[in-house]
Amino acid sequence: MGTHRRPRPAGRTRTAVLGAAAGAAVLLPSTAAWAEPATGNLDQVKAKVDNLYEDAEAATEQYNKMDEQARQLQDQAGKLQERLADQQGKILQLQDTLGALAAEQYRSGGIDPSVQLMLSSSPDDYLRQAGLQDLAGGQQTEALRSALRLQQSIDQQRTETSAKLAELEQTRTALSAKKTEVKAKLAEASNVLNGLKAADRARVLADNDPAASRSSSRPQSYTGPATGQVKAILDFAYAQLGKPYGWGATGPNAFDCSGLTQAAFRAGGVGLPRVSQDQWNAGKRIAKSDIQPGDLLFYYNDLHHVGIYIGNGKLLHAPRTGKNIEIVPIDVMPYMGAVRP
Structure with a gap:
C-alpha cells in the first residue's frame, strides 16, 4: 500500500448497493487546479496522496459496515411487516367467527353486548372498550380473548416496525454521507495527481x-x-x-x-x-x-x-x-x- 503515515486512532462508525462505477479503481475526475510542486516537495505530495487514500480506505470500511446494517434493518422490517399482515388477517378471521356467533345469538333472541360491540367498531376501538368489561363465558369469550391477544401483538409489531423503518432511514442518511466522504477524498487525491507532470505523478504513485x-x-x-x-x-x-x-x-x-x-x-x-x-x-x-x-x-x-x-x-x-x-x-x-x- 505504499508509504503510510503513522495511524491515528479512529472510531467505528450498505440499502444501496455499490455499482460498477463506485467499485472501479480509476480515480475520480479533477474538480480544481493543483499547482505543480517543486521537485523537493514531491515527498510531501506523496505523503498527502497516501494519507488521502488511507483515509478513503478507512471510510470505506465504515461505509461497508453501515451498508450491512441497512441490509439487516431492511430484512428485519420486511419480516415484521409480513407478521403484521398475518396477524391482521387472523383478526379478520376472528371477526368472521364472532359474526357467526352474533347471527346464532340473534336467532336465539339477542346479541351479547360484547359481541355487538366487536362487530360495530374497529378492532382497536373495540378492544380498548372490551378491556373494561366482564366478557361472557363460552365460545365467544375465547374468540374475544384471542382477538385481544392478537391486537396487542399487532400494536407491538406496528411499534417495532416503525422503529426499524426509522432506524433504516437514519442509516441510509449516514450511508449517503459516508459515500460522499469517500468520494471527496478520492477526488482530492485525483486533483493533486492530475496537477502533476507525468514523471512526477509516476514518482508519487511509485512505492518507494x-x-x-x-x-x-x-x-x-x-x-x-x-x-x-x-x-x-x-x-x-x-x-x-x-x-x-x-x-x-x-x-x-x-x-x-x-x-x-x-x-x-x-x-x-x-x-x-x-x-x-x-x-x-x-x-x-x-x-x-x-x-x-x-x-x-x-x-x-x-x-x-x-x-x-x-x-x-x-x-x-x-x-x-x-x-x-x-x-x-x-x-x-x-x-x-x-x-x-
Missing part, C-alpha cells in the same frame, strides 16, 4: 518503501503445502491477483480488502462478516510467531485493513484505490494482529 517494492500482482497459482479448506481459500485468493481494488466491492471483477477476504473464505466454506473490524472477532487470535497460511492479518489501530497470510512472511491483499490485488511482505503496514477463523 523497499518492502513494498517487493510486491507482486502478477497472476499466479498457489503452490504451497496447504490442503483442504485452507487450500481452497488460497486458491481463490491467488486467482484474484492483478484485479483492481474497488471501494465497497465484493467481486468478481474488483474487491476491497474485506470483500476479498470474505469471498476467499466463502470459497473455502467458511463464513466471514463483511467488514474488517468484525472479521477481527470471527476467530481465534494468533501470535505473530505462530501465524500459518490462511490466517487473517490486520493492520492499523482501527483495524480497517485485512489480508490473508500465504506463508514465507507474505500477505495477499487488496491494497487501496489505484492499485491491484497483490502479494507483499507482512510488515509493509502497521501490523495489529492475526486471527484464525
Whole structure:
C-alpha cells in the first residue's frame, strides 16, 4: 500500500448497493487546479496522496459496515411487516367467527353486548372498550380473548416496525454521507495527481518503501503445502491477483480488502462478516510467531485493513484505490494482529 503515515486512532462508525462505477479503481475526475510542486516537495505530495487514500480506505470500511446494517434493518422490517399482515388477517378471521356467533345469538333472541360491540367498531376501538368489561363465558369469550391477544401483538409489531423503518432511514442518511466522504477524498487525491507532470505523478504513485517494492500482482497459482479448506481459500485468493481494488466491492471483477477476504473464505466454506473490524472477532487470535497460511492479518489501530497470510512472511491483499490485488511482505503496514477463523 505504499508509504503510510503513522495511524491515528479512529472510531467505528450498505440499502444501496455499490455499482460498477463506485467499485472501479480509476480515480475520480479533477474538480480544481493543483499547482505543480517543486521537485523537493514531491515527498510531501506523496505523503498527502497516501494519507488521502488511507483515509478513503478507512471510510470505506465504515461505509461497508453501515451498508450491512441497512441490509439487516431492511430484512428485519420486511419480516415484521409480513407478521403484521398475518396477524391482521387472523383478526379478520376472528371477526368472521364472532359474526357467526352474533347471527346464532340473534336467532336465539339477542346479541351479547360484547359481541355487538366487536362487530360495530374497529378492532382497536373495540378492544380498548372490551378491556373494561366482564366478557361472557363460552365460545365467544375465547374468540374475544384471542382477538385481544392478537391486537396487542399487532400494536407491538406496528411499534417495532416503525422503529426499524426509522432506524433504516437514519442509516441510509449516514450511508449517503459516508459515500460522499469517500468520494471527496478520492477526488482530492485525483486533483493533486492530475496537477502533476507525468514523471512526477509516476514518482508519487511509485512505492518507494523497499518492502513494498517487493510486491507482486502478477497472476499466479498457489503452490504451497496447504490442503483442504485452507487450500481452497488460497486458491481463490491467488486467482484474484492483478484485479483492481474497488471501494465497497465484493467481486468478481474488483474487491476491497474485506470483500476479498470474505469471498476467499466463502470459497473455502467458511463464513466471514463483511467488514474488517468484525472479521477481527470471527476467530481465534494468533501470535505473530505462530501465524500459518490462511490466517487473517490486520493492520492499523482501527483495524480497517485485512489480508490473508500465504506463508514465507507474505500477505495477499487488496491494497487501496489505484492499485491491484497483490502479494507483499507482512510488515509493509502497521501490523495489529492475526486471527484464525
